Amino acid sequence: MVIGPPKRPDEAINILINALQPLGERIHVIARKRIGWGTREKPYIYLVIEGEVSVLRLSDGLMLGSTREPHVLGFTEMFFPVRSNQIRAETECTLIRIDASRVISEIDRLNLWRAVAELSTYHTTYMVYRDLQIVNQRxxxxxxxxxxxxxxxxxxxxxxxxxxxxxxxxxxxxxxxxxxxxxxxxxxxxxxxxxxxxxxxxxxxxx
Structure with a gap:
């Protein structure tokens, strides 16, 4: 049986991008370049404005998922910085990199925690979907x-x-x-x- 992926929360993604875009630095990333989630002291949120990115597991390079614009990445790593994965640009990309400390205060000010929750739930559900595809399967x-x-x-x-x-x-x-x-x-x-x-x-x- 073919199981479909969870539906992207497009409205929540667009709300977050519109609210957070003015806070960050626009960066251009060449295809196949890998990007960390930030430094030990300063995690980042990334807005995917143009292009395709994936998230890779550091231990073996396994691709955990991929997505195209528009998207927002980094909330899980901001709250729980395990540093067990990293981003890779699959095509030439335009991203906006934002200091996470600025993100939290803006989300508080605009009361956008519901959009954050919807996006985080989507990412969690996607990982469950992925596991159903490959764990203990022929x-x-x-x-x-x-x-x-x-x-x-x-x-x-x-x-x-x-x-x-x-x-x-x-x-x-x-x-x-x-x-x-x-x-x-x-x-x-x-x-x-x-x-x-x-x-x-x-x-x-x-x-």
Whole structure:
């Protein structure tokens, strides 16, 4: 069974970006550059204004999730600075970096804690969704789930992301186990893709 991701709280995200944008510094980040959550003394909130970013686990580079603009990242790390992950720009990005101490006072002043709660709940729910996809699951259903996710991507992303990299970065499955499933699906015409595993098209997937 293919399970869909939680719905993004777009209204809460837009409220937070509109309120916090004047407080920060606009930065431009090249593709594949990694960014920390701040210093030991000064955590940051990041507003994603343009581009695609992901969050990687530091211990093994596993991709915990990715998102496009508009988005707000950093509230969890601001309140609970474990420093076990970092941001990576997947494309050229424009971000606004804001000192977290300025963020808290502005949220207090404008009474925006509900928007913060909605966004934080979305991030938590997304991690539950991700765990349901990969924890204690057999390889084929995990691959099916991510193929379905890839099939929903815009064409521009399908042209630059291949199937193997997309699934391996998010699951830690071995190259051979992914390729075995993908090759079987293509042989039986459940999916199609161009040379190199780009531009996936899902025709149908087994139950």
């Amino acid at each position: 390889t084929p259903p995990v691959v099916y789930q991510y193929l379905q996710e890839m099939d929903q991507l815009p064409d521009e992303q399908k042209h630059r992301i291949n199937i193997l990299s997309y699934i391996q970065e998010r699951t830690g499955l071995s190259r051979s186990s992914i390729l075995n499933v993908v090759a079987w699906l293509k042989k039986h015409k459940y999916i199609d893709y161009q040379r190199g595993g780009y531009h996936l098209k899902v025709n149908n997937l087994p139950n």
